[in-house]
Amino acid sequence: MRATQDCQKSYADKQQRLIEFNVGDNVMLKFSPWKRIIRFRKKGKLSPMYIRPFRIVARVGKVAYKLDLPKELEGIHSTFHVFHLRKCHANDASHMPLIDIEVDEQLNYIEQPIEIVDCKEKQVRRRVIPLVKVLWKHRKGSDAIWEVEE
Template sequence: MKTAQSHQKSNADKRRRNLKFAVGDHVFVKITSMKGVIRFGNKGKLSPRFIGPFKILEKVGTLAYRVAVPPNLAGVHNVFHVLMLRKYMANLSHVLSFELLQQSQNLSYKEMPTQILDRHER
């Protein structure tokens, strides 16, 4: 039993990432396993895995962080485990726009195109 436990621990230690964040850092939040979060219209492989970046407000306990979430994600709890966060590397070329979605009572929304790229007549 002891050898099996030590074998499993060594395998887990190889794969474990030592993540530490500071207050004020920006992180992406994993949304693939969240209930109540709309997947932004994409299904399957093209659905986003992480959204953000969001600012870390405070550290809660040893492995949890409180994140500043926008009002359209108010239904989601704002404390996340360290494994659900990914560090955001600041890049000045990033232009991030976070549009608010108009949701109905059943949490559905209407997709609106932002631009027509091409038009054909046949």
């Protein structure tokens, strides 16, 4: 019995990882809707897995951290286990305010092209596909991407 337990423990230890954060780090908070309460505006499979970055205020014990939560989340306890937190690697400059996002009636994100930067043709076997490099409004990452001319 002891040999079997040691074998199972060795398998479990390989998958464990030590997660630590420092006071002042920004972390994303993992949440799951509890008892069908929708707290973060989305429901179903499109609901976010992690919500916005929060700053760590203090460390509580070995595996818990206290977060600086805004007033909208004052009904939630501010101390979370380390497995509910993920390191936030994004900087504040890449954060897009929700006010600037335009959504239509079917809740589709509306992107607006600003200008066409460049044109080229791509040869695919016997076809020639015209491509244009479009600069988009509100696109994260690279500002201009190649699209089909249509």
